[in-house]
Amino acid sequence: MPKIIYVDHEGTERPIEAKNGETVMETAIKNSIPGIDADCGGACACATCHVYVDEAFMPKVGEPEDMEQSMLDFAENVQSNSRLSCQITVSDELDGLKVTTPESQH
Structure with a gap:
């Protein structure tokens, strides 16, 4: 099982084993x-699962599609490595993925 490392804005890391096919948000x-509320339940209709993806994994997770980019407009402190965690599907390729939640979501 791939491991996803969730980091809060203070630097506390929480490594979690994830199931392939689920999203980082799930x-x-x-x-x-x-820091990950997922008010819309993963429908890409809010920005409460906004995370910063570790730069080393950006090529693997890819760029946000148009709908996700529109939702990121509602997030605070968006950066070039911002993604909605509901739009990142867990796979073996993402083993060790580190995502950080913005301070504004705590």
Whole structure:
């Protein structure tokens, strides 16, 4: 099982084993990760699962599609490595993925 490392804005790391095919957001919700609320349940209709993706993994997770980019317009402190965790599907290729939640979501 791939491991996703969730980091809060203070630097606390929470490594979680994730199931292939689930999203980074679903894994966070199942494991009560602070800072990822997912108010819309993963429908890409809010920005409450906004994360910063570790730069080393950006080529693997790819760029946000148009709908996700539109939702990121509602997030605070968007950066070039910002993604909605509901739009990142877990796979073996993402083993070790580190995502950080913005301070504004805590």
